Amino acid sequence: MKDTEKFAGAKYVIKANFTIEGVVEKHDVIGAIFGQTEGLFPKELELRELQKSGKIGRIDINLKSSKDSTRGTIIAPSSLDRAETALIAAAMETVDRVGPCESKINVENITDVRVEKRQKIVERAKELMRDWVVKDGQEIEKLLDEVQKEDKKIKAVHYGRERLTATPDISKSDEIIIVEGRADVNNLIKSGVTGVIAMEGVKVPKTIRNLTSRKEVTAFLDGDRGGDLILQELMQVAPPTYVARAPRGKEVEELSPEEIDKALDAKRPLEDAKAKPEPEEKAPRFSEEIVNLTNDLRGTLEAVLIKTDGKQDERIPVSELVEKLKDANDVKLVVFDGIVTGRLIDTAREKNIDTIIGERVAEGVRIPRGVEVRSFKNLN
Incomplete structure (x- = not known):
């Protein structure tokens, strides 16, 4: 029987060794312990009462007699607290006779049963964790195998007399x-796009001509001069049904799946397509919030400092702006209803301020590198 089962419900275990000058039996030792500790403490701490209430468990005696003497151990489980358990252990050591024989009892130790339980819990937790990790590792390997098998199913192939790179389902x-x-074909495969074939050159292969004559074709081209040239060539000998272009300055092979989907969704009929990709809409230099702020400040002769975290300081009079900047920190933008002067620009540069927006800029002001100066009328 395991100790944790043997001492179920106990917190501590008292272990004591004894030596008796004579031959005795187990019941003699137990009787001496109960008898000689009786009356030492209040009734609620007497061994008999403690056993009745279950606070002291069954006391085990292991002994061996040899040459007219008996030696052995006493094991007593306790569910009392530390102090009470120590008191009972000390009381056992007062037993000096077992029957007619002199005896000596010495407490070897008092162990905390819960320590053993905690250790077993930790060991079991480690075992469970190892099993868990191994199982998860096996599951991950299984998933990777499945993904790799799926990946092997979709590989670029050679198609047509010119052995053009294409997806397996092209025909x-x-x-x-x-x-x-x-590279464009491979990138589209990774993004889950099928039915793709590469021209692999500016000259249109015969295989491409045959395909365009009997299938609905989308020409998906780079957003550069090379894409323009290929589109012109296709329009002459193998006109596609639709044209899709990568964003300006980008190639199809470097697009993300999201960019590929967006470009293909935006395909246009050939007659509406142009050789050059549509220019990207230029984002406003300043946000709507800044534009609205300039409108609010107009005519107030006030200034607002905007910090690097985007927060705005309280408005201050324009007359105090330069002095305020000298003491300010973490300012990235100044917006004020006044004239941008050289003195203000110099102060802004010293404080590493990126941008100054004023109602207007003084004539002849030299604007250094690293500082952007705008007027209310020239924000974007």
Whole structure:
């Protein structure tokens, strides 16, 4: 039987060794312990009462007699608190006779059963964790194997007499996408796009001509001069049904799945397509919040300092602006209803302020590098 089961419900275990000058039996030792400790403490701490209430468990005696003497151990489980358990252990040591024989009892130790339980819990937790990690590792390996198997199913192939790079389903697809090179095909495969074939050059291969004559074709081209040239070539000998372009300055092979989806969704009929990609809409230099702030400040002769975290300080009179800047920290933008002067610019540069927006800029002011100066009328 394991100790944790043997001492179920106990907090502590008293272990004592004894030596008796004579031959005795177990019941003699137990009787001496109960008898000689009786009356030492109040009734609620007497061993008999403690056993009745379950606060002291069954006392085990292990002994061996040899040459007219008996030696052995006493094991007493306790569910009392530390102090009471120590008191009972000390009381056992007062037993000096067992029957007619002299005896000596010495407490070897008092152990905390819960320490053993905690240790077993920790060991079991480690075991569970190891099993868990191994199981998870096996599951991950299994998932990776499945993904790799799936990945192997979709690999670029060679198609047509020119052995053009294409997806395996190119001959079965009613709608196909023509791209410039092998890298473009591979990138579209990674993004889950099928029915793709590469021209692999500016000159239109015969295989591409045959496909455009019997399938719905989208030409998906780079957003650069090379894409323009290929589109012109296609329009002459193998006109596609639709045209999709990568964003300006980007190539199809470097697009993310989201960018690919967006570009293909924005495809246009050939007659509406132009050789050059549509210019990207230029984002406003200053936010609507800044523009509204300039409108609010107009005519007030007040200034606002905007910190690097985007927070605005309280408005101050323009007459105090330069002195205020000298003591300010973490300012990135100054907006004020006044004239931008050289003195203000110098102060802003010393404080590492990026931008100054004033009602107007004084004539002949030299604007150094690192400081942007704008007027209310020239924000974007």
